[in-house]
Amino acid sequence: MGPSKCGILTTAVTVVYTVSVLAAPNVTFASPAPAPAPPPSASASSSLPQRTDLKAVREQLRQLYHDAAVATEAYNAAEEASEKQCARIVALAKENIKLQEKLAYLKGQAGAAARAQYRTGGLPPEAQLVLSDDPEMFLDSTATLYQGERATQGVIGEIARAQKELERNARVASAQWQKLEAQRKAKAAAEKLITRQIATAEKLESKLEKEEKERLAKLDREAELMAQTAWLNSGIVKDIKGQASEAGERAVRFAMAQLGKPYVWGAEGPDSYDCSGLTSQAWAAAGRSIVRTSQEQWNRLKRIDMKDMRPGDLIIYFKDATHVSMYIGDGMMVHAPRPGRAVTVAGAGSMPILGVVRPDA
The missing domain is CATH 3.90.1720.10 (endopeptidase domain like (from Nostoc punctiforme))
Known part of the structure; x- marks a missing residue:
């Protein structure tokens, strides 16, 4: 199989994820959960028939391909889940980039407020009033100062909220990556089982002579025709309009x-x-x-x-x-x-x- 859609997307987003999510402080990452073990398959390990009993061969092939279909469904389910997981991780990475930009802007605002306070010498408003040459202008500037203080407190609050949001996203992203890794392992296990089942079936078919393969194909057609005839004879098709x-x-x-x-x-x-x-x-x-x-x-x-x-x-x-x-x-x-x-x-x-x-x- 070629690279999955999710695999390509995951590679593209890994750098973004590492920078924007893992950079959040105080977040630990657990080891990925172990992948589920592939289902046991007796038919995959069963020995080939000692003689050419075509009905037995047909039944064994049917079971092998059925088991391969079961594993294929598991593979497809893991692939679909992986794609959804990748989309969630990409969305988190994009959200964290915005949060990082917002955090940088807020910190810039907080720094500007701190520098302004430093320029006034950190004097309380009462002292500044006594030292002012123009009390009326000072009173106007005091109202502005109070507004600035309130705005600064708001900025500090926003910084704290943004940092908490980054930390939360990092924890969520950690869980998403663990799920993605489990899905990757489930896909690999299913792929291994599919390959084994199909290889066993092909090996079994390769032991048949041309004439036997033709007879086997005829047996398949006869079985399908018998099942279809029984289904038609039930009268169900007459009711399908x-x-x-x-x-x-x-x-x-x-x-x-x-x-x-x-x-x-x-x-x-x-x-x-x-x-x-x-x-x-x-x-x-x-x-x-x-x-x-x-x-x-x-x-x-x-x-x-x-x-x-x-x-x-x-x-x-x-x-x-x-x-x-x-x-x-x-x-x-x-x-x-x-x-x-x-x-x-x-x-x-x-x-x-x-x-x-x-x-x-």
Whole structure:
């Protein structure tokens, strides 16, 4: 994978952060929290079949790619969180630059007031009245002096508030950087797991002869067709009569324009996609920003009864919501299936459906 958006942004803001935030006094920084351990995967370490039992091979590949999808969702979630964390850190850095400038200005005002008091010799107003050659002018200047004293006290109060604000921001920024580091480690752990799962699957497939690969692909098609036929025979498609919204039509057009582009985990286009990268970018093109991962799309978008489904809606698959497609009508969907495959059109019921969500509800 290439450098993340957040990684580039973090590098750019580090110098600003160091100067404007860490310079605040009396602030300590804790060690980053340990990254969460990657989920165990029995399939990644399992041995390859001793004989070419294609059904067993197919099941093992299915599990390997499913585990890779789970890790991909974890990676995508950490990436999305990192980008938000970076934005918060940048905002804090900018705020602290303004506070530093304000503090410098206030200190300048306080210094000017102190120099003015020094020029009067620090004499109390009564003594200055006795020594004055023009009492009336002195009384006018005394009123000004009192106003100046009050203004000076206000400046000192503002300085104290600005310093406290800097210290508070430094503590907040410290916590944000700890979270960012934890997210970085979570991404690295997920990336390692994804790479291992895909490598194991590719190694398993590489042991198959050409004829066996063709038979395996046929088994996949047959299983998908059987699932789609059962879904159609349930009569559900006859009840689906919803028409796409304008935004839904735009999202479908975008997704269909990506046909043939390869699945790459963590990818959001324009040359490759993973499943939720495709759906989130399709809806972004339609003018609606949605959450990045299929699990968050399931958790946070409005759920729709299947009979009310319309083109542009997202279909979430598997009990753990680790795959997502976009419904395009007539019982079909478009999706980015898995590593080694490309964006394609398939039967909407060709995988176990968890539910349906609507981005523009």
